[in-house]
Amino acid sequence: MRLLTPEHVILDCGANSKRALITEVANILTSIDPDRVMEVVMAREQLGSTGIGHGIAIPHGRMPDLQTPMIAIGRHIEGINFDSIDGEPVHIVVLLLVPDSDDRQHLELLAQLARTLQQSSVREAILHARSTQDIADIFSELVKKE
Template sequence: MRLTDVLQQNQVIADLKGTGKRAVMEELCQVLQEADPKLNPERLMEVLIERERLGSTGIGDGIAIPHGKLENLSHLLLAFGRSKAGVEFDSLDGKPAHLFFLVVAPDKSAGIHLKALARISRLLKSGSVRKDLVEAKGAPEIFEVIKAQDEDF
């Protein structure tokens, strides 16, 4: 599975407006709701907030991967967002997050959810990839960086 099998360019936000954890997740939920009109963004937010209560999905190095599982969802959904200013996300390293992947999987699936998280982690492990994503000029360029790296795995 490649990320770009699920992530489309219109699911990339180059300049997140939100300045807090909840606002960023709401923006990313909105993008997914536009991609899948049957998605209930309020229910998705509940799931994401419940997951954040277990422990922050801010993994450090400027990265956060909020994720959860939804009932009645038939396929994996992804959104990507970037905040140049950074957002306090209770990250493990205490630093603001700049790069966000939102991952939503059907509640009955374990494998695809874990594969997506692992693939995102591998992609963002590279400091040069993170730098390219932060410096990209807009959503099309961000998508191209992800696509190019996705093909290398």
């Protein structure tokens, strides 16, 4: 299963706020209503920031009518204040959407992403990738390893 395609990667986000950054990433998921994505993801953000530290945020949510999990990634070179647990700016945003009916898969994917992105080598590879294909390939390798 390929969770990430090059079409769902933004190499250089231009957003200047947390909400704008999530919106920018949500808008590349053209098969889903971005307003609905924002509603779901921002409701989750109200519970606490999904900025997990080390320059990473994993905004996520459950979407009704979604058949399979979807991931989109935005890379922000300068970094954005995301109210992260370590107070550091976020450079990599991984938007995770899962079907409303599947709690277990949601938690497993979230845990897998968090574990993987805690590795400095993975973060460095994403930050230095030259193309959307390079980032998609990084994620396809990670899914194989799990």
